[in-house]
Amino acid sequence: MRFLRVLWRYPAITTTVLVFVSVLVLNAVDAPALGRWVATGYVAVFVVWTLVGMVRDVLRGHVGLDILAVVAMVATLAVGEYIASLIIVLMLSGGEALEDFAGRRAKRDLSALLDRSPRIAHVLVHAESAESDEVRDVPVDEVAVGAILLVRPSEIVPVDGELLTSSGTFDESSLTGESMPVSRESGDEVLSGSINGSRAVRIRAVRSSADSQYQQIVALVHAAEDSHAPVVRLADRFAIPFTAVSLVLAGTAWAVSGEASRFAEVLVLATPCPLLIAAPVAFLGGLSRAAKTGVIMKGGAVIELIARVRSAAFDKTGTLTQGRPELVDVRPANGFGANEVLQLAASAEQYSTHVLAEGIRRAAEARGITLLGAAEAREEATNGVVAEIDGRDVVVGKPAYVAALAPDTARATLELSQAAAYVAVDGRFAGVLVLADHPRPEAAAVIAWLRTHEVDRIVMLTGDVGPTAESVAHQVGISEVHAELLPPEKVALAAELQPRPVMMVGDGVNDAPVLAAADIGVAMGAKGATAAGDAADVVILVDSLAKLVDAVSIGRHTLRVALTAIWIGIGLSIGLMIVAMTGLIPAVVGALVQELVDLATILYALRALGGPRTVLPAASVSPARAPNSATIHLNG
Known part of the structure; x- marks a missing residue:
């Protein structure tokens, strides 16, 4: 049954396998001419179908990477290598299945977040009675603010609430990446999506389902999954040069040897799967790894930008400081x-x-x-x-x-x-x-890490008065302060900052405009849904600025893996094409070898799921002192 589901999910690869087997059978029963016609007809249909998709991509502004595969299929048919042309079709159609498998593996942690979304809440019928546990099950979307809920052992907390029971233990790993359970006391806030411990607890709903922490995370995950543009752009950068080099090598082989078959033998090794599949898999792996650590990035474009960040701007209150004055x-x-x-x-x-x-x-x-x-x-x-x-x-x-x-x-x-x-x-x-409001204990270490990792300019943009802003800036290691700013002035300064890209980190509603205006907006979103979280490209779900280092580190590792996977694929393909120019690799063998190249690049791209752990330097918050060393810019 599972095998049939796979066949149904990938009709192109199923049809190609059936045609391939049919051609082999026809050759075995001494009907090669019929086999040739069957293969030629099927490949011709596939070529037309591929051309239509390629034209559609070009009209959308993306380079048609499939041109190499189309030329290779036509060339192999023209020189009578119809088995090789079928292998190319099988490779391209099989690439869809391979990408799907690798993609599901890469975004496993993102999918886990969605699968754990709360659906049912137990509303206490007699909330005033401490003895009665009679409940009425309602969809989580219908839970009203103020309702008293019962959360049984090992159940998911359905909405953000205030703990009414004397104490409780909760697993918040899906929200924060913290593997150890956390203890909460009566009156503490309990976040939706966390898993209750071994005893039933009562909570009072303080937010509706739509406004609760877990639903905000789900919305961010959907936004991340829906963003595919950056991967295409990354592939586009390599598409034209790779296509040109491949065609030149194939044409040179034909011209030097005088054999048209040599053109086909070279081009079968130039299929674009490393560009089309490896990069998207790497970006999905990066998004998934970030989600597992408590950082949601809204798509691959954010990964690429945050990997290249050269300037960072920070709000003060709630970002560099603890946010609890x-x-x-x-x-x-x-x-x-x-x-x-x-x-x-x-x-x-x-x-x-x-x-x-x-x-x-x-x-x-x-x-x-x-x-x-x-x-x-x-x-x-x-x-x-x-x-x-x-x-x-x-x-x-x-x-x-x-x-x-x-x-x-x-x-x-x-x-x-x-x-x-x-x-x-x-x-x-x-x-x-x-x-x-005192600086976060990890703030100085974060600033020090950024300075030693190619972030050339770090500034503070705040609406607070100059002396207070400069004092905090000195304690965390920032030397450039812009104080007493209105939101439009923050936006203007973020737009003018050099070098680019610029990353803005904030947490308040007033930070939303500048987060949206920066190249990369990072919101400290641990305290609930805010306009800042909606406007940001990256949302840190844990109340720790150290997660910013994780976000930058993961972005850089992911981009490095994606680019390396592309270069591995391109390097192996060009090397094999040069060998094929000598006639040592027949078209059929070349098509099979190229499939191994594709597999190698995709397996390498999955390395984005892992990566080295980031260790912050042993920097501490400096003691407060009078403003006498920082560059302070006051509005007006």
């Missing part, structure tokens, strides 16, 4: 109380997506302060938020932004690595909230 001081002014300022600011920051807003809200909740609703609110990107809270006009944001509405706003004195949110109420300066 903690409130360290409340400095009220003009008679306002500390808790009053914090309550009004945190209430307004409910309507902001900025990472400082999250820190302010967490601080208010930790102090037991009730957050108030807003009659209306709006956020000004990178500047701040304006809201009407309890009948009062509250503004929270940068000093210049707040000062435009409250002229008595006074700048606060901050320590290095600190940031401030300024607050105004009803046109009066109300105080300053001081927060601290």
Whole structure:
């Protein structure tokens, strides 16, 4: 049954085998003329079919690599080598099956991600009862935010949720590449796609299925699978030179020997399978390997670009820093109380997506302060938020932004690595909230690795104030800082950076435009679905900047394997063609040998699934200091 399924899946190779066997039988029963006609007719049909596909490729802007195979088939028929022409047809049609097998092997880890997608959720019927485990099974798409779910042992968590059980253990390897199970406590977030441990747990859904982590990964995987253009472009670069060299060698052999058969004997060794199959297999292997380590790349074009990256730009907050600023001081002014300022600011920051807003809200909740609703609110990107809270006009944001509405706003004195949110109420300066966000422990090592691996220019692009930005930059080893930038200014700077290609790394909604504008946009996507993840070319699923090194390393290894596979195929083909010019390789033997060349290049291309482990240098975060050595560019 499995054999029949294979025959049905590949009708071209099935038909070719049947024709080949029929020709051999006809030759065996002393009917070679009929066998010749059968072979010639079938090959002619295959040539026309191939020509149609080749013309279609040319019209789409891609070089028709099959021209060599077409010429070889016609040439072998013309000199009476119809068995060789059938072998060429078998090689080309068999290439489809070989590519399919190698492709499925190469993207095995991508397919595993899709196969593990949650489909059913157990909604507790009596959620208020700690004793009742009666559930109602619903499709995962129908789970409402706030629903209480039961996740049984070894089941997949269906949606992102908050753990209600006292503790639990989860396998997050499909999300992060981390092989060891992780422990979660009550109140911790549990991500969809992780596998529950040995005890049943309860979770409260905090995101719908569409917005949950695993569905975002699935969407990214589909985007990666749907991208084939880069592989074609890579093959196109070699197609015309290889075709020209092959035709020159074949023509020279014919001219020198005076035998038309020599032309066919050379060309049967010039089929383009290494270009058509080996490169795509290598790129699929790279995508799969990256997914296994917790990095999703949206197609082979990204692999090629990230392998060649020469400049890198980093956002500060949440990218180079840990992205969890903690409130360290409340400095009220003009008679306002500390808790009053914090309550009004945190209430307004409910309507902001900025990472400082999250820190302010967490601080208010930790102090037991009730957050108030807003009659209306709006956020000004990178500047701040304006809201009407309890009948009062509250503004929270940068000093210049707040000062435009409250002229008595006074700048606060901050320590290095600190940031401030300024607050105004009803046109009066109300105080300053001081927060601290420390650099990621791995950030300095990542920057050091990039510098020693041909990334010639590394800069920071941030909307934060100059002294704070420069302090973080110094601690992680970046000497060029562009601070106090609006999103359009980040985009403009990314477009101007040299040398190219330029890689931009960020994590916030405000980073989405510059991620989309850079040659390669990399989003730190571990904290859930964001516009940054949608706009980026690479999404890091683990909350670790070290995965950026994995992404660049995998990209370079994959491109190196793809190019080497192509050169192996081309080198062997040209070497064999030179030998065939002497008449030592008959057409039939040449066609069979070329099949071995194709197999060798494809097997080599599968090396993209592996590769050396990347070891970061032993760099540490430098102590904070006053800005006196970096090049700082301030907006305005």
